Amino acid sequence: MSALPTPPYYAVIFTSQRTPADDDGYGDAADRMVALAFEQPGYLGVESARGEDGLGITVSYWRSPEDIAAWRRNAEHKIARDSGRSDWYQHYTLRVAKVERAYAWAREDGLKDPQA
């Protein structure tokens, strides 16, 4: 994500292994979930990477556990999760974690530490 909010805030760490099956709408659904999350209260951003081996990590950031719980109850998000289990994922792990420290470094800007 572009901004660097000052902790504390929350991270949802979603690690997943894709099935070897064809895309089956996965890419569209993933894009849609990012767009939908963007509209939710307390949403702070998302980062996502998937390697050629099919292992992916998506980390979304939220203001509070209540915001995460509300996103979890979103009806369209529920449907996407069902498709994940029926079609797209071999296995996944989900962790909810409270971000206590955060800093960023960039070649052009050096270190940025909102808590310093």
Add this chain to the structure above:
Amino acid sequence: MSALPTPPYYAVIFTSQRTPADDDGYGDAADRMVALAFEQPGYLGVESARGEDGLGITVSYWRSPEDIAAWRRNAEHKIARDSGRSDWYQHYTLRVAKVERAYAWAREDGLKDPQA
């Protein structure tokens, strides 16, 4: 990581954008850091993914903030971080977060929740 420890424990979320430069020893150093982390007290595991766009996410898991601080002081790890800033990364963000909830799902095993 293969095991699913019972929370609480800690996650270091490292998001990075690689420089377009050649590998310059990056792959070897990354492998070496994983092997070295494995030997550290309190190390619980690591997950890593990098997409074709060069954006990567590595999440390492630790028993306590003290274990993370000790890993940060490791001399060989310090040298690798210096090379990261001088050669390998365009920018990166590092977050330390306390994992409060964790569960896993697998196609063959269903849901696994160590806190349930």
